[in-house]
Amino acid sequence: MREIKFRIYDKQDEQMIEWSDLYRYYGIPEDWDMEDLLNGQADDEYSEVMQSTGLKDKNGREIYEGDILYYTVFDRFDHDQQYKGIVKWSDDDAQWFLASIDGSDFQGPDFHPLGWVWRQDDEPEIIGNIYENPNLLKEGETNG
Template sequence: MREIKFQAWDLDAEQMYNWESIKQLFHEHLDHPRVKVRQYTGLKDETGREIWEGDIRKDSLGRIFKVVFYDDLAAFYGEHPGGLIQSLADCGPDSEYLGTVYENPDLLEASE
């Protein structure tokens, strides 16, 4: 069974918070529109770095994608600009971390 963990990006403070900080700082504000909660996918890349929802990564073919969770499929996927969607199990483990959609949205725009 995969480990379930969360992070939250605070749009105002431009800072990422871990789960312990979220519980202390945002216990009344988890549904706040200025806080974006991220879920751990349960996967790590080749360097041992955890892969999180909202990460921007580069696959082994050099294509940039973001990590997304599809509620209707109950699974994480790699979503490439232009519409290609891959199972995260296929493109994630050998991918390279580039940033997040919150800290580095320009990375996705540059790859379109």
């Protein structure tokens, strides 16, 4: 069975909190369950809850919603192209995808399903996240 993991970005302290540290950080009783946390104290104007995709990048780092990935899309004509995308969940498509950094509507070339990216590039890399690295959201900026 796949473990479902979360992390939280605390907007006031401007820091990422791993799920394992959540009880200690917020002073929440340990007998609260995940639903209590997500529907109550943790997800409000002061914090953002992000779910893990269950995948890891080329450096073994777990990939979460809100992470910014650098990856390559290969084609059969050797016109490989590098992208930066934000990991998001699509309720309509019931899947994780990488959204274009330029803020488009995530259709066509600006929308890459995460599973498809994994078949294209076995070495995607987390280069930051939308909360701690907003400078990476500039269109055209790359990882190197």
